[in-house]
Amino acid sequence: MSTIKDVAKEAKVSIATVSLVVHKHNRISAETSKRVNKAIKKLNYHPSRSGRRLVSQKTGNIGFILTDDHFLRSEPFYTRIFLGTEFEARNYEYYILLTTIPSNYDVKDHPPRFILEKNVDGVIIAGKVPVSIISQIEKYNLPIAFVDFYPPSNEYPVVLIDNISGGMAATQFLIKKNHKNIGFIAGDIGHPSIYDRFRGYKMAMDYAGLDFSELNYIVDENYTARENGYNAVKKLLEINNDITAIFACNDAMAIGVVQFLNEKGISIPNDISVIGFDDVEADLSLDPPLSSVRVPKYEMGIEVMKLMADLLKNKDATKKKILVSVELIDRGSVMDLTLKIPMPA
Amino acid sequence: MSTIKDVAKEAKVSIATVSLVVHKHNRISAETSKRVNKAIKKLNYHPSRSGRRLVSQKTGNIGFILTDDHFLRSEPFYTRIFLGTEFEARNYEYYILLTTIPSNYDVKDHPPRFILEKNVDGVIIAGKVPVSIISQIEKYNLPIAFVDFYPPSNEYPVVLIDNISGGMAATQFLIKKNHKNIGFIAGDIGHPSIYDRFRGYKMAMDYAGLDFSELNYIVDENYTARENGYNAVKKLLEINNDITAIFACNDAMAIGVVQFLNEKGISIPNDISVIGFDDVEADLSLDPPLSSVRVPKYEMGIEVMKLMADLLKNKDATKKKILVSVELIDRGSVMDLTLKIPMPA
DNA sequence: GTGAAAGCGCTAACAT
DNA sequence: ATGTTAGCGCTTTCAC
Numbered sequence: 001m002s003t004i005k006d007v008a009k010e011a012k013v014s015i016a017t018v019s020l021v022v023h024k025h026n027r028i029s030a031e032t033s034k035r036v037n038k039a040i041k042k043l044n045y046h047p048s049r050s051g052r053r054l055v056s057q058k059t060g061n062i063g064f065i066l067t068d069d070h071f072l073r074s075e076p077f078y079t080r081i082f083l084g085t086e087f088e089a090r091n092y093e094y095y096i097l098l099t100t101i102p103s104n105y106d107v108k109d110h111p112p113r114f115i116l117e118k119n120v121d122g123v124i125i126a127g128k129v130p131v132s133i134i135s136q137i138e139k140y141n142l143p144i145a146f147v148d149f150y151p152p153s154n155e156y157p158v159v160l161i162d163n164i165s166g167g168m169a170a171t172q173f174l175i176k177k178n179h180k181n182i183g184f185i186a187g188d189i190g191h192p193s194i195y196d197r198f199r200g201y202k203m204a205m206d207y208a209g210l211d212f213s214e215l216n217y218i219v220d221e222n223y224t225a226r227e228n229g230y231n232a233v234k235k236l237l238e239i240n241n242d243i244t245a246i247f248a249c250n251d252a253m254a255i256g257v258v259q260f261l262n263e264k265g266i267s268i269p270n271d272i273s274v275i276g277f278d279d280v281e282a283d284l285s286l287d288p289p290l291s292s293v294r295v296p297k298y299e300m301g302i303e304v305m306k307l308m309a310d311l312l313k314n315k316d317a318t319k320k321k322i323l324v325s326v327e328l329i330d331r332g333s334v335m336d337l338t339l340k341i342p343m344p345a
Numbered sequence: 346m347s348t349i350k351d352v353a354k355e356a357k358v359s360i361a362t363v364s365l366v367v368h369k370h371n372r373i374s375a376e377t378s379k380r381v382n383k384a385i386k387k388l389n390y391h392p393s394r395s396g397r398r399l400v401s402q403k404t405g406n407i408g409f410i411l412t413d414d415h416f417l418r419s420e421p422f423y424t425r426i427f428l429g430t431e432f433e434a435r436n437y438e439y440y441i442l443l444t445t446i447p448s449n450y451d452v453k454d455h456p457p458r459f460i461l462e463k464n465v466d467g468v469i470i471a472g473k474v475p476v477s478i479i480s481q482i483e484k485y486n487l488p489i490a491f492v493d494f495y496p497p498s499n500e501y502p503v504v505l506i507d508n509i510s511g512g513m514a515a516t517q518f519l520i521k522k523n524h525k526n527i528g529f530i531a532g533d534i535g536h537p538s539i540y541d542r543f544r545g546y547k548m549a550m551d552y553a554g555l556d557f558s559e560l561n562y563i564v565d566e567n568y569t570a571r572e573n574g575y576n577a578v579k580k581l582l583e584i585n586n587d588i589t590a591i592f593a594c595n596d597a598m599a600i601g602v603v604q605f606l607n608e609k610g611i612s613i614p615n616d617i618s619v620i621g622f623d624d625v626e627a628d629l630s631l632d633p634p635l636s637s638v639r640v641p642k643y644e645m646g647i648e649v650m651k652l653m654a655d656l657l658k659n660k661d662a663t664k665k666k667i668l669v670s671v672e673l674i675d676r677g678s679v680m681d682l683t684l685k686i687p688m689p690a
Numbered sequence: 691g692t693g694a695a696a697g698c699g700c701t702a703a704c705a706t
Numbered sequence: 707a708t709g710t711t712a713g714c715g716c717t718t719t720c721a722c
């Protein structure tokens with residue numbers, strides 16, 4: 001491995017000059033610059049991170065934290081976000097240190113090692129994490145940015161899904177196809193993202209003048225896994241069998257819904273239409289393919305890295321909130337009721 | 346952040362002494378040691394990585410490379426391996442730098458940045474990767490270890506699944522339940538892991554004296570995705586409808602098999618038994634749940650990290666090959682034919 | 691058993 | 707426009 005000294009010798013300049021050339025300072029003559037760059041190429045020189053770090057008192061690393069639950073989700077949701085972050089980090093010459101924490105992280109637990117050892121310049125937190133870890137990290141006085149999680153205070157830059165618009169879009173899509181009895185299936189409606197999707201749903205219903213009693217149209221489970229979707233739709237149809245369409249707050253639950261309906265021989269979309277949220281379809285190839293609201297996961301990862309870079313450059317950077325927009329993807333799990341020929345009673 | 350100087354001042358010793366205490370050198374008196382350790386605690390001192398790295402000429406990082414295809418697989422297979430590696434790395438005070446490469450990586454592409462910048466002490470390669478990247482990395486003269494991939498040469502330590510035993514176990518499980526017409530479904534049988542599973546299958550068939558012609562029992566697709574499983578079983582049943590059990594070379598394909606059989610109204614396990622390989626999460630939510638061969642993914646990650654640590658400590662470490670053993674998990678997708686009441690013809 | 695000092699590769703303030 | 711030099715935090719050799 002060649003060092004700055006080797007380059008200096010090769011180009012017959014001082015190491016300071018080499019450093020200046022590397023950093024593209026404009027007070028170096030074009031000629032010297034060229035000579036130095038030639039030497040750099042020839043020796044395949046890459047500045048040592050360690051040297052740089054020592055003098056700059058920066059690590060060049062960003063920590064990326066999420067719960068193991070989220071990391072191991074069978075749909076590549078957070079992994080896609082991570083990929084976006086890792087990709088964007090390259091543009092800023094940062095490295096990402098990925099670590100998971102237990103989803104039941106406790107105040108007594110140690111924060112991730114890279115924080116203890118101050119081996120990161122900032123921390124990105126992806127998805128819902130226990131509040132205890134946030135207060136832990138705050139003690140270390142590190143810049144923090146969030147993605148897909150409402151931070152506990154307004155102090156932090158954050159990238160969020162535009163859940164309200166998404167919830168509205170999904171619902172309006174159903175309404176446009178002439179559905180009036182639209183059920184909503186939630187998993188922990190207290191979770192901000194879920195609640196916003198619900199708000200979107202409600203707003204769309206209100207705008208369309210569709211009056212409904214929540215008791216008969218909404219089922220809330222305490223988690224958003226497949227089995228919860230399965231149970232939720234079961235309950236929903238017990239309390240209300242005029243339902244013609246179901247909006248599940250995420251695809252995992254929607255998959256449970258589909259499973260239940262398939263089992264009962266209820267045809268999708270002929271008997272009941274289903275729409276989800278997240279668009280994990282592309283990764284799962286479901287049967288039938290599920291209409292959903294696409295969330296730009298990769299882009300979210302990019303955006304949060306940008307916010308972090310901003311924050312690192314300028315400690316007083318506005319604590320920006322970014323709402324990434326979503327897009328409805330129709331794959332045929334919703335029927336247009338205006339086209340349906342009524343069955344004889 | 347406190348430095349070694351602060352600790353030295355606090356404990357009224359030289360920085361050299363602090364360093365020796367930190368490294369548990371035994372030529373320091375117990376008393377001094379105690380005083381220094383107290384100061385370390387008091388100041389919450391953690392040695393700076395950057396300082397250490399500079400002098401040791403080591404980065405303290407290990408690169409972890411896999412293709413984006415693999416990282417984004419909907420079943421958390423490689424993510425679990427990564428988690429094991431990351432966890433074990435903590436014991437050796439290493440950090441893991443995770444990066445993906447395109448699955449169509451080409452000689453013209455740049456190797457991962459952490460290699461160019463020499464920001465890792467070694468590289469772990471997980472799963473099948475294009476050979477071109479291996480030869481690229483070899484140029485940088487970095488220690489390499491593999492997990493779940495047959496390296497192109499014997500020079501490397503590697504952690505592999507005991508696919509032959511697994512293939513035998515799955516097949517023998519079927520045989521014990523009195524199946525004789527057992528189909529094998531592969532995706533790229535040229536892939537060493539798949540081929541070994543196939544060898545296990547064949548050996549078990551041979552041992553049991555079950556003669557069969559490959560043409561009628563094996564279908565090979567060129568990939569192991571769900572749709573390939575779907576297509577494979579379709580073909581298989583066209584050429585041979587005496588099949589009572591199907592051994593799919595991995596769960597992804599098995600899921601495709603289940604999908605096809607469900608669609609055709611062929612009952613599992615009453616009409617046809619199915620067994621897979623890998624034991625991925627998705628099996629559980631499958632209907633019916635899939636019997637499979639469990640692969641200890643997390644442990645594989647741990648093992649490969651151990652090999653890497655070995656290699657780093659002792660450049661001439663034996664190039665160990667570790668075969669991790671697998672375990673049959675029965676979830677009821679296999680029927681015991683001895684219990685089956687024959688239908689009247 | 692402990693300390694002084696050199697030096698790892700780099701940046702930046704200062705000198706020329 | 708370019709060079710000299712101090713110093714970032716640490717480890718390690720060599721004195722004492």
